[in-house]
Amino acid sequence: MSVVRVLFSYIVFPGLIFTAVVGLFLTWIDRKVTARIHWRVGPPWYQPYADFLKLLLKETIIPEGSSKVLFLLGPIMGLVAMSILAVMLFSMNINPHNTFVGDLIVIIYLLAIPPLGLMLGGSASKNPLASVGVSREMTQYFAYELPFLIVIAGIILKSGGSVKFGEIILAQRASGPFLYSISGVIAAVVILLSAQAKLGFVPFDSPEAEQEIMAGPYIEYSGVPLAMYKVVRAMMLFLLPLFLISVLWGGFANWWAILKFLLIIVLMILIKNTNPRLRIDQSLRFFWLGIGGLSIIGLVLAVYGL
Amino acid sequence: MANAKLWGLKKSPWVFHVAAASCNNCDIEILDILTPRWDVERFGIVLVGSPRHADALLVTGVLNRKSLPRVLRVYEQTPKPCLVICVGTCTCDTHMFAPSYNVVGPYDKYLPVDVYIPGCPPKPEAMIIGVVKALARL
Numbered sequence: 001m002s003v004v005r006v007l008f009s010y011i012v013f014p015g016l017i018f019t020a021v022v023g024l025f026l027t028w029i030d031r032k033v034t035a036r037i038h039w040r041v042g043p044p045w046y047q048p049y050a051d052f053l054k055l056l057l058k059e060t061i062i063p064e065g066s067s068k069v070l071f072l073l074g075p076i077m078g079l080v081a082m083s084i085l086a087v088m089l090f091s092m093n094i095n096p097h098n099t100f101v102g103d104l105i106v107i108i109y110l111l112a113i114p115p116l117g118l119m120l121g122g123s124a125s126k127n128p129l130a131s132v133g134v135s136r137e138m139t140q141y142f143a144y145e146l147p148f149l150i151v152i153a154g155i156i157l158k159s160g161g162s163v164k165f166g167e168i169i170l171a172q173r174a175s176g177p178f179l180y181s182i183s184g185v186i187a188a189v190v191i192l193l194s195a196q197a198k199l200g201f202v203p204f205d206s207p208e209a210e211q212e213i214m215a216g217p218y219i220e221y222s223g224v225p226l227a228m229y230k231v232v233r234a235m236m237l238f239l240l241p242l243f244l245i246s247v248l249w250g251g252f253a254n255w256w257a258i259l260k261f262l263l264i265i266v267l268m269i270l271i272k273n274t275n276p277r278l279r280i281d282q283s284l285r286f287f288w289l290g291i292g293g294l295s296i297i298g299l300v301l302a303v304y305g306l
Numbered sequence: 307m308a309n310a311k312l313w314g315l316k317k318s319p320w321v322f323h324v325a326a327a328s329c330n331n332c333d334i335e336i337l338d339i340l341t342p343r344w345d346v347e348r349f350g351i352v353l354v355g356s357p358r359h360a361d362a363l364l365v366t367g368v369l370n371r372k373s374l375p376r377v378l379r380v381y382e383q384t385p386k387p388c389l390v391i392c393v394g395t396c397t398c399d400t401h402m403f404a405p406s407y408n409v410v411g412p413y414d415k416y417l418p419v420d421v422y423i424p425g426c427p428p429k430p431e432a433m434i435i436g437v438v439k440a441l442a443r444l
Contacts, residue, residue, distance in 0.1 A: 040347065050313070058361075211355070
């Protein structure tokens with residue numbers, strides 16, 4: 001593969017630009033569905049793009065006394081990780097043989113980088129509300145990552161002990177999606193709720209609660225870095241359902257996958273709009289005791305092949 | 307480039323609500339325009355929690371010696387293409403508090419005000435048309 005082609009795949013398709021454009025469109029779907037649930041009209045389709053453009057052209061303020069490098073590195077880390085993740089997920093959905101040993105683990109680490117960047121940037125911003133938000137983000141990260149990893153272990157067991165992402169897709173193409181079993185349904189529920197927490201959607205949005213700590217780690221960001229955070233969030237909204245479909249629902253085998261994708265997105269938006277915010281201790285207890293127990297049951301069922 | 311900047315700013319003005327010691331009437335009316343009945347998210351107007359994210363400051367309440375430094379500080383913290391929208395008669399001309407020893411005068415003595423929306427409190431429709439006029443003037 002030539003250098004130009006590699007750069008094209010990271011920057012244009014399916015990397016940064018494509019994922020960002022589709023992800024911003026998905027945030028419009030989020031806002032529109034939310035508005036319809038509130039019995040409102042909602043914003044027009046170009047709204048996320050207008051927001052993005054406006055933020056790009058606004059003044060960027062770096063707060064006095066903050067660590068400049070870390071403050072600006074936070075959003076860039078998330079953006080780079082999400083671009084690489086987009087390329088990996090897409091290339092393996094198009095050609096599952098294009099895989100290497102341990103790429104599932106790489107994908108899990110890449111999914112962990114945006115919250116890490118948010119914690120770094122937020123704590124570098126020298127704002128008390130941001131540090132409250134960062135401490136909650138950290139607690140919540142440890143909360144949702146445990147059941148998420150247990151469930152991934154179950155998926156590895158179901159695909160015959162392979163940690164290759166491509167082989168998980170191939171195993172599903174050979175013998176049907178993993179979702180159509182009890183442990184598969186449990187895994188889908190756990191990954192859906194973890195994705196909700198990773199995105200900061202409402203039952204688990206205490207790290208960036210608008211009403212009490214004023215957007216938490218984002219509070220000091222303005223202009224271009226804030227636009228980058230919005231794009232990282234939008235890309236995650238695109239890539240997490242794609243990840244869920246790939247590991248449990250057979251991947252992008254045909255065009256029906258787009259319907260599956262929209263179904264998952266709308267399900268997440270409905271969960272977001274019909275639940276109150278959990279306190280941070282409540283969400284920790286929910287993920288470790290409730291969802292954690294469920295994921296262990298799922299793992300045991302996966303061992304017995306159910 | 308200038309056109310794109312203007313388009314973005316016109317289509318998504320994010321609003322920060324500076325409640326500088328008002329009697330809460332104007333604040334309640336501001337919250338009204340975010341409810342489903344008026345739904346200003348149609349025009350991309352969103353209430354944000356931090357002045358760093360804001361494009362417009364909605365100021366309410368009569369300006370006094372205590373609130374003046376805070377309001378100026380919030381204005382300095384806002385990144386700069388930024389509108390200042392005065393909501394309520396108190397902000398436009400200090401209303402009935404003018405003779406008070408503690409009142410330092412209307413906002414336009416200290417800040418570049420873009421829109422005046424008089425009323426005690428102004429109706430939600432009046433606020434929407436005020437913001438529309440401000441955006442048309444840009």
